[in-house]
Amino acid sequence: MTVSIKDVALAAGVSVATVSRALAKGPVSAALKAKVEAAIAATGYRPNLSARRLRSRHSDTIGLIVSDIRNPFFTAVSRAVEDVAYQAGMRVILCNTDENPDKEAMYLRLMQEERVTGVIFAATRATAETLDAEALGFPVVLIDRAAPGGAADAVVLDNAAAAGLLVSHLREQGHSRIGGLFGNTSSTGAERHAGFAAALAQAGLAAPARFVAPTAEAAQQAVSAWLAEAEAPRALVISNGLLLLGAMRAVRALGLELPRQLALAGFDNDSWTELAGPGLTVIEQPVDEIGRAAMAMLLERLEQPQRSTRKVVLTGRLVVRGSSLA
Amino acid sequence: MTVSIKDVALAAGVSVATVSRALAKGPVSAALKAKVEAAIAATGYRPNLSARRLRSRHSDTIGLIVSDIRNPFFTAVSRAVEDVAYQAGMRVILCNTDENPDKEAMYLRLMQEERVTGVIFAATRATAETLDAEALGFPVVLIDRAAPGGAADAVVLDNAAAAGLLVSHLREQGHSRIGGLFGNTSSTGAERHAGFAAALAQAGLAAPARFVAPTAEAAQQAVSAWLAEAEAPRALVISNGLLLLGAMRAVRALGLELPRQLALAGFDNDSWTELAGPGLTVIEQPVDEIGRAAMAMLLERLEQPQRSTRKVVLTGRLVVRGSSLA
DNA sequence: ATGAAAGCGCTAACAA
DNA sequence: TTGTTAGCGCTTTCAT
8 A cells, every 4th residue: 555665675785774764864875775775766766754754753843833824924924934945844833813812822832743843933912921941842933923921032123113113104294193993812912002103202293002902804993983083183103904904994084185184104114014015014014024034033942052142133114204294 | 841631630729521521611510611721821731633533533733735825816715715704713824836736735645644525726737636535535626626526616817708708808909919918737727718719710810829838948949039020920929917017028029019009808806917017908807705605515524425526617807907998 | 785573642542 | 431552654763
């Protein structure tokens, strides 16, 4: 039925050890190696990775746990991670948690059962706070959101600075009634809010903010309601690409003209932001770099399990488009 | 070091078989089951999935091979597939081929080595034509693109009809100089072109068409060049979401006003299409249904390996927006 | 350089 | 219901 290394050995007239060595590029004479290769071709043999992992005790697999792969930010990061991983001979298991702590716990358990080499993880705040990398049995690199107190390695954006960049830009365009919309499950939302609030405080301005579930629908609803109020902001900072999508839908539904009636600026240079309305002003995250840096940190951590945790902080780039211009 | 079922058995004072049964919800008395669970908690035991797969001879894993997860169509399909799969207790391996036949071959080999239960595969035309599901050793369900002659199960859109829908719509809006842009690597592009050409032929009109690599960049370039020509079309049908993105960038770069100077209609109701310009008229694919149907077909095929191959043809829905209105 | 043999952690006969 | 035992296919000593 299924052909094993034993069948190959038999067909080649060598021992299973020799076949294994030939496969692993170990010390095998050219003559035997040729015989083995012929036998593999003749039998149609394919190594069984489960057996290999069981015996060799390394899975060469990393887990990538994100909230939702439909978010273009995570899609882009995951492509970068996968490309690097496959080049390094590692597989990637991708999981979507929908920002649900129960699912996060479930997938972390799965990662243990898969005996993964390591995990790259965009955790909710709740999980990041209680994460115990020691107990998990594999290294974890957090992306997008960091753990408090440097409990784990992390690759993040300088969220506060980026939010400040957006506020400064809107101020330069003459805005003073600036509101902010943020996600309520991640530390990222909190950090961006902090930067937003600090920048406005420094300017002596109020910093009205709202927090919503991290979905386009929630954002659309929140923005619609907010803009209908008497003291509605004239400019809006939106904390991520998903929320920005919802905000933009609200703007369209209300028939508002950007930037005349409302200035809009947000996070994530998703491909559509350049095409919507007059183009949306956004903070571009270095998504490829985030993926690469996370993989690199994971590999470093594997080599030096004891070194102290690090946080790589990357800088966002302000992309100015029509939605925020005076 | 790593705790195995043996350690649990020892701690619980039972045999390894009893632990295994307790884990598999086999016949175990409540008393022993409690002891086992206590021992698992005490030891922090986690089953080793590699060992389980090796011994049980089923991986409970399905492979999902797409061209590029950054394409929102595949992102959406993959989410649907994963949700169904995880509910059915299966894990998913996701691979990106970038429409590269070498990568396709490599990942199919990987699937064999993982001893996957089955594969859902968006193949290039080249690979679909030579696909031999028998030799692979696992069932394959093609998505988005079918194999000629029904060589494998498939879930596809009625591409020709959908393209016809777009042409009819543009005709109704009074257009007669209608051009089409299609991808050059997939059967999907070919089918959409066929439907496009047939619909225009029936109307007694010319059907100028161009074929490009399936990237936004190639589309942008092709559209820019085409619209600069003397006999440029006044309406454009674009074969998928990625190409549509490129086309839209070209439109913006040229400063064209939709739909006054150019009518635009295409495939894939990606979230941005409602926000770009006056909103883009598109064919919406039932992405969730595609994912679900593919998983369902895979499971059916596993139960009935011998039944003849089937092709599930789903219907696209025309979503009319401003980009194509007279 | 090659082979014999042990055993990774688990499930599935088979016995009891 | 429970325990004993034989492998699943592979890598890795340990000999030779």
